[in-house]
Amino acid sequence: METHLDSFWIFALLFKCNSLPSHHNTVSLFLFLFLFLCMTWLALALCFWAYPGGPAWGNYWLKKGCKSKLVPGPRGFPVLGSMNLMANLAHHKLATAANLFNAKRLMAFSMGETRFLITCNPVVAKEILNSSVFADRPVKESAYGLMFNRAIGFAPYGVYWRTLRRIAATHLFCPKQISSTEAQRKDIGSQMVSLIACHRGDIRVRDILKKASLNNMMCSVFGRRYELGSSNTETERLRELVEEGYELLGKLNWSDHLPWLASLDLQKIRFRCSQMVPKVNRFVNQIIQEHKARSNGQRRQDFVDVLLSLQGPEKLSDQDMVAVLWEMIFRGTDTVSVLIEWILARMVLHSDIQAKVHHELDHIVGRSRPLMESDIQSMVYLQAVVKEVLRLHPPGPLLSWARLAITDTTVDGYEVPEGTVAMVNMWAITRDPEVWMDPLKFWPERFVCKDGGGVDMEFSVLGSDLRLAPFGSGRRTCPGKALGLATVSFWVGSLLHEFEWVKSSNRAVDLSEVLRLSCEMANPLSVKVRPRRGC
Numbered sequence: 336m337e338t339h340l341d342s343f344w345i346f347a348l349l350f351k352c353n354s355l356p357s358h359h360n361t362v363s364l365f366l367f368l369f370l371f372l373c374m375t376w377l378a379l380a381l382c383f384w385a386y387p388g389g390p391a392w393g394n395y396w397l398k399k400g401c402k403s404k405l406v407p408g409p410r411g412f413p414v415l416g417s418m419n420l421m422a423n424l425a426h427h428k429l430a431t432a433a434n435l436f437n438a439k440r441l442m443a444f445s446m447g448e449t450r451f452l453i454t455c456n457p458v459v460a461k462e463i464l465n466s467s468v469f470a471d472r473p474v475k476e477s478a479y480g481l482m483f484n485r486a487i488g489f490a491p492y493g494v495y496w497r498t499l500r501r502i503a504a505t506h507l508f509c510p511k512q513i514s515s516t517e518a519q520r521k522d523i524g525s526q527m528v529s530l531i532a533c534h535r536g537d538i539r540v541r542d543i544l545k546k547a548s549l550n551n552m553m554c555s556v557f558g559r560r561y562e563l564g565s566s567n568t569e570t571e572r573l574r575e576l577v578e579e580g581y582e583l584l585g586k587l588n589w590s591d592h593l594p595w596l597a598s599l600d601l602q603k604i605r606f607r608c609s610q611m612v613p614k615v616n617r618f619v620n621q622i623i624q625e626h627k628a629r630s631n632g633q634r635r636q637d638f639v640d641v642l643l644s645l646q647g648p649e650k651l652s653d654q655d656m657v658a659v660l661w662e663m664i665f666r667g668t669d670t671v672s673v674l675i676e677w678i679l680a681r682m683v684l685h686s687d688i689q690a691k692v693h694h695e696l697d698h699i700v701g702r703s704r705p706l707m708e709s710d711i712q713s714m715v716y717l718q719a720v721v722k723e724v725l726r727l728h729p730p731g732p733l734l735s736w737a738r739l740a741i742t743d744t745t746v747d748g749y750e751v752p753e754g755t756v757a758m759v760n761m762w763a764i765t766r767d768p769e770v771w772m773d774p775l776k777f778w779p780e781r782f783v784c785k786d787g788g789g790v791d792m793e794f795s796v797l798g799s800d801l802r803l804a805p806f807g808s809g810r811r812t813c814p815g816k817a818l819g820l821a822t823v824s825f826w827v828g829s830l831l832h833e834f835e836w837v838k839s840s841n842r843a844v845d846l847s848e849v850l851r852l853s854c855e856m857a858n859p860l861s862v863k864v865r866p867r868r869g870c
């Protein structure tokens with residue numbers, strides 16, 4: 336793409352070269368070549384950038400030759416594309432861009448050299464998530480650095496990943512395994528209640544929820560039991576590792592999209608991963624060895640025991656076990672505590688709705704006894720509250736991790752090449768007035784009564800209806816969703832059964848968000864409680 340201006344410069348330089356002595360000629364020739372290459376690169380970068388969706392899309396279509404209509408979307412900047420869209424509150428920015436480009440069904444954008452697609456439409460979301468083509472995850476340096484490519488979430492689509500999913504479905508998250516940990520959830524729930532009851536004045540619930548959630552996963556995964564009120568070095572060490580891992584995995588890594596930057600490790604992500612992995616290995620390996628040393632008769636049935644008992648093609652190496660167990664701790668801890676904090680915040684803000692949950696608790700459980708997990712299935716309104724919070728505050732507004740096209744395919748009638756990354760903006764879908772009536776209104780009744788704009792009472796949030804699928808859908812859907820929902824519903828039910836939750840006198844409830852690996856409250860919830868059950 337040489338312009339007249341480019342030709343003028345080239346001739347001027349050649350002329351200059353000819354009129355200089357020979358060593359100057361060599362320098363000038365290099366200079367000329369360098370300038371020529373720069374200009375060619377710049378011209379190409381501008382050509383790529385001119386395509387809808389920006390440079391990564393332009394690079395593909397210009398080489399391939401475009402025969403079909405192109406997906407609309409922002410060009411962003413030359414070379415970099417729309418990196419800015421994925422910083423901070425990416426789900427807000429992407430929803431705004433989709434509106435701006437009239438591309439709510441499907442929008443293309445570039446992150447450096449990576450082609451992205453995103454949808455804010457439930458029908459297109461279903462097409463993507465349930466397609467066998469989008470069964471892979473894009474490569475993320477930090478995920479590989481933290482060994483997650485050997486765990487379920489980032490294992491490439493194939494035999495190994497299918498084996499892990501089968502193990503998860505039949506052994507780790509089957510109804511029998513979930514109900515076998517009911518007593519543990521009850522115990523940790525009671526410890527939370529006691530801890531909160533002892534507090535005078537304002538309580539920052541996040542600290543308690545995070546610790547409870549980590550203790551719960553430590554117990555399910557490693558069989559370790561800890562008191563919530565006391566601190567110990569083992570959970571402290573693990574908590575630090577989990578926090579560091581969240582930060583590394585949640586960070587936008589430029590090297591993932593600009594491979595020519597990779598060797599520089601500018602954000603020190605590779606370095607930090609390499610520092611962290613030996614610590615994780617030491618920690619988890621020690622627990623595996625302790626389990627192996629125990630005689631069979633002494634075995635409880637935590638995840639380590641389950642994995643050690645596998646035989647034949649399902650048997651995992653110690654290193655793979657470390658990755659799988661580490662991922663369980665990692666995924667199961669923050670999603671649950673983040674969601675409960677949002678639910679409690681909404682209960683404090685909407686005291687009339689909290690009163691309705693209390694009324695249901697009094698009616699079904701009564702104040703004479705604590706809540707039991709078996710009560711939850713009768714508590715229609717409490718379940719509606721959980722669904723309504725998942726709708727307005729999904730912990731993964733962009734469904735946490737994106738999907739990668741394994742082969743060329745079509746989405747919503749558009750040609751989509753292999754290697755394209757696809758995402759679903761669940762946050763935008765759940766706030767779309769064309770999908771949900773009065774979408775910004777916190778109104779759990781929409782899940783109780785179909786009349787007046789609600790949905791069926793049986794509405795499932797587990798992935799069959801993409802109007803609200805906070806756990807994703809299709810082959811890569813969240814394997815821990817039943818466990819996650821059971822834990823959240825029971826703990827929230829217990830906390831509401833035991834206490835009335837009221838505003839703190841010093842701090843208003845602030846619903847601002849911050850998007851890390853999950854979308855959390857930017858300002859931790861600070862509240863007061865009033866005991867309800869004869870304390």
Ligand code: HEM
Nearest residue numbers: 487488666667670731734805806807808811812813815819
């Ligand atoms: C409120 C709780 C939870 C929420 C909102 C949640 C949400 C999600 C989402 C949105 C995905 C991506 C799904 C997709 O690509 O379609 C996911 C994947 C995953 N989740 Fe969860 N999750 C929760 C709890 C848990 C728990 C308790 C565990 C395990 C202990 C877990 C383990 C995983 C794993 C291993 C994957 C990767 C699946 C794969 O790639 O095959 N999650 N989760």
